Amino acid sequence: MGNFAHMFDGSLPEVIDLSALDDAALVDAAAGWARTENAACARKLAVMAELFTRRTGLSAGEREDWWVDPEAAVGAELAAAQNVSTWMALAQAHRGVVLADRLPQVAALFEAGLISEPLVRAIEYRTLLVTDAEAIKQVDALLADQVMTWGPLSVRKTEQAIDAIVAWVDPGALRRSREMTCQRDVRFGSPSDEAGYTSMWALLSAADSEVVKQRVEQMARSVCEDDPRTLGERRSEALTAISAGIQQLACQCENTDCQAAQRDATPPATAVIHVVAEAATVDAARAEAAGLATRADAEPDIHDGASDGDELPSAKEPEVDDPVPAAGPTRLSERAALPPAFCPALPAFCPAPAAAASCSTRPAFVLGGGVLPTQLLAPLLERATVREIRHPGDAPPEPRYTPSRALADFVRCRDLTCRWPGCDKPADGCDLDHTVPYPIGRTHASNLKCYCRFHHLLKTFYCGVGGWREQQLPDGTLILTSPTGHTYTTKPGSVLLFPTLCRPTGTLWAPGHEPTVNPKNNRGLMMPKRKRIRAEKLARRIDAERRLNDEYVAERNKPPPF
Structure with a gap:
């Protein structure tokens, strides 16, 4: 070379x-x-x-x-x-x-x-x-x-x-x-996805694909001809409904005698989505939904991209004072104006607004899904459980290993994803890791961050001399030093959308003087084990695939007919 x-x-x-x-x-x-x-x-x-x-x-x-x-x-x-x-x-x-x-x-x-x-x-x-x-x-x-x-x-x-x-x-x-049987998969997300939407790609067997296709088509076409959604939109909502265990798609027409409009499209509590949004964004979404419903009632025959007469679900009363609607809300597109067939119950984590609120609201963020515009947040609020996230400020460390719910919610909303460089595992599926191991490192926002299980185990079992080292700053900044001495700095995921969550949370020790914890010599005994090592799995896979050719090889090796 x-x-x-x-x-x-x-x-x-x-x-x-x-x-x-x-x-x-x-x-x-x-x-x-x-x-x-x-x-x-x-x-x-x-x-x-x-x-x-x-x-x-x-x-x-x-x-x-x-x-x-x-x-x-x-x-x-x-x-x-x-x-x-x-x-x-x-x-x-x-x-x-x-x-x-x-x-x-x-x-x-x-x-x-x-x-x-x-x-x-x-x-x-x-x-x-x-x-x-x-x-x-x-x-x-x-x-x-x-x-x-x-x-x-x-x-x-x-x-x-x-x-x-x-x-x-x-x-x-x-x-x-x-061999394609082993490559079947379903994947989510693409760099070209629009804000608030996620594409899905699937590789299925031809038979399975036909089953899914027929079921989606059947459900999408089960509403009356006055349903305002396009066939493509109904297909999308049918697939979501099927995944949630809903067997029928509710029609969104306004006909009082439509049987399909009376279907129960309330999903069972089988899935939870976590959305992070500023309080002002939640207020604006509620105000926009209320304004849309009012306009729809007052002008049922005007088609301006919203459904004529569909009322968005009314939001629960907030626990704070009545919100003041944001000035000049963006008009909703047809897609956004129509309430979805499936709105899962979800906790919407709302960081307290800054003292000087911005003149325009910030978008929300779906953990695992990305940015969610305000107009797409509105239909989700009817069944949402809203919890306010408070910045812990200079609060002292908590006296136990497991963080309280309030502290855990804050750390997850601050980080949004796994903090390892290049990893985007959503925070609600991550472990909360003590940067300086407990009990020397206390349970405190300045010593906690989100790691997916893989990177949590990597940090735990490949640390110490010749391994990975970490330093966490009070604003959530994480500085990782690799076994070769290279450093990588990651910022909390909320630094752009929710910067108030990245205010310093108190200093536990002077920078550069973090305590060190020597890993135990027998820590490898605690590492989860593989059923088969990689080399064995690869050998078994190759052997299985080669056996698929046995009939072809036998036919090819037959002596010529003369």
């Missing part, structure tokens, strides 16, 4: 005046930088693979059955350095190891920038089942010899070209469509 000593001197190539280039020069520049990008990615994977190999060597063998094993630990270390998830970093490290150990000739092309990272991913995936050392060496040589002759191919044609080489060398290593 060459010498990395002078790779990162803090400088990058100057950006030239692109307007001075003709079209051909721009295409040449794009191709040149693409090759540079490929080469840089190859070098990144190589250094990740080297660190992975060091961290998971023979000395790590006794921890292979740990739930947070050495592979996961090095994945977290590399993830923090890149600000990506642990699982993405671990996949990259695995790819680097495959290139170094199984596909060195393909790796050489990658290092030269001649092939792209997506192509390398495809090669890694489609050669996984080749287990014989001589066979993988032959596959590597054939790929390196032929891949540059393929030219531009579609994804499917690229897979077919790789499979042709694998089938020539080791027909039992072909990846079959039946």
